[in-house]
Amino acid sequence: MLDSVLLPGGLERRVMAAPLYPLFMDLEGRRCVVVGGGKVALRKARRLAESGARVVVVAPEVLPELAGLAHEVVERPYRRGDLDGASLVFAATNKRAVNAAVAEEARDRRIPANVADAPGEGDFAVPSVLRRGALQVAISTGGASPALARRVRRELEERFGPEWTGLVGELSEARKSGRRAESELEGVVDRCLSQLQE
Ligand SMILES: C[C@@]1(CC(=O)O)C2=NC(=C\c3[nH]c(c(CCC(=O)O)c3CC(=O)O)Cc3[nH]c(c(CC(=O)O)c3CCC(=O)O)/C=C3\N/C(=C\2)[C@@H](CCC(=O)O)[C@]3(C)CC(=O)O)/[C@H]1CCC(=O)O
Numbered sequence: 277m278l279d280s281v282l283l284p285g286g287l288e289r290r291v292m293a294a295p296l297y298p299l300f301m302d303l304e305g306r307r308c309v310v311v312g313g314g315k316v317a318l319r320k321a322r323r324l325a326e327s328g329a330r331v332v333v334v335a336p337e338v339l340p341e342l343a344g345l346a347h348e349v350v351e352r353p354y355r356r357g358d359l360d361g362a363s364l365v366f367a368a369t370n371k372r373a374v375n376a377a378v379a380e381e382a383r384d385r386r387i388p389a390n391v392a393d394a395p396g397e398g399d400f401a402v403p404s405v406l407r408r409g410a411l412q413v414a415i416s417t418g419g420a421s422p423a424l425a426r427r428v429r430r431e432l433e434e435r436f437g438p439e440w441t442g443l444v445g446e447l448s449e450a451r452k453s454g455r456r457a458e459s460e461l462e463g464v465v466d467r468c469l470s471q472l473q474e
């Protein structure tokens with residue numbers, strides 16, 4: 277569902293009417309089909325591959341980096357049937373009609389879809405993500421301003437240093453070995469958190 281907001285200067289921007297539901301999904305070993313082989317497809321596929329998904333790319337032209345990380349490249353234009361067996365679908369071509377057809381097949385098959393040029397046609401949006409080991413901070417504006425989501429991510433990246441990766445790893449180990457080990461790390465957590473406020 278899309279809604280309109282009026283920005284200063286009279287600019288109008290269409291955004292999701294209700295806030296999107298945030299979740300973190302286990303995609304390990306799942307088939308995820310990315311239709312399109314350009315810059316936007318690459319960005320979506322990179323994160324899918326990092327999450328252990330089986331990435332299938334369908335496009336007549338595929339960036340080399342994207343072909344490198346895909347499990348399967350179908351080097352031709354999309355056709356109906358390409359979404360068979362997919363857990364998630366990404367319509368990321370530069371052709372409106374193709375993205376609309378992909379969204380339609382996904383809807384028919386009840387596969388959640390992300391539509392790069394018409395978010396309201398799909399089911400979910402991809403957030404901007406800060407990652408430090410197991411710690412992930414996902415930023416969404418619900419499509420209001422992807423550029424703002426990216427700026428907030430960059431701002432947070434300056435504050436969350438590499439020490440957070442180690443800290444989360446140690447907390448995970450401590451948690452496995454019991455309450456006491458976990459509480460011993462509380463001081464370190466407090467120190468890291470207080471540094472964020474500077
Ligand atoms: C966060 C990020 C994640 C990712 O993609 O990985 C992401 N877009 C990113 C970058 C980016 N997006 C755009 C530009 C070009 C410059 C500019 O306009 O700023 C750039 C910069 C670039 O490409 O370099 C333009 C754009 N984006 C959308 C439309 C269509 C529309 O709004 O109708 C158009 C107009 C296209 C056109 O008309 O040509 C739509 C979506 N983009 C989203 C996510 C979802 C909502 C996120 C949110 O707001 O919560 C949503 C709804 C759907 C989705 O794609 O999931 C990633 C930053 C990652 C990072 O750096 O951290």
Ligand SMILES: NC(=O)c1ccc[n+]([C@@H]2O[C@H](COP(=O)([O-])OP(=O)(O)OC[C@H]3O[C@@H](n4cnc5c(N)ncnc54)[C@H](O)[C@@H]3O)[C@@H](O)[C@H]2O)c1
Nearest residue numbers: 312313314315316317334335336337353354369370392393
């Ligand atoms: N959501 C976002 O984050 C975001 C950001 C920028 C742009 N966009 C939108 O995403 C679209 C794609 O952007 P891009 O920079 O990756 O474009 P691009 O021109 O780099 O790549 C387009 C890709 O689509 C493929 N393609 C064309 N026809 C196809 C078909 N019939 N079947 C399969 N693949 C086909 C091409 O082979 C190419 O690989 C843009 O048109 C723009 O509207 C979205």
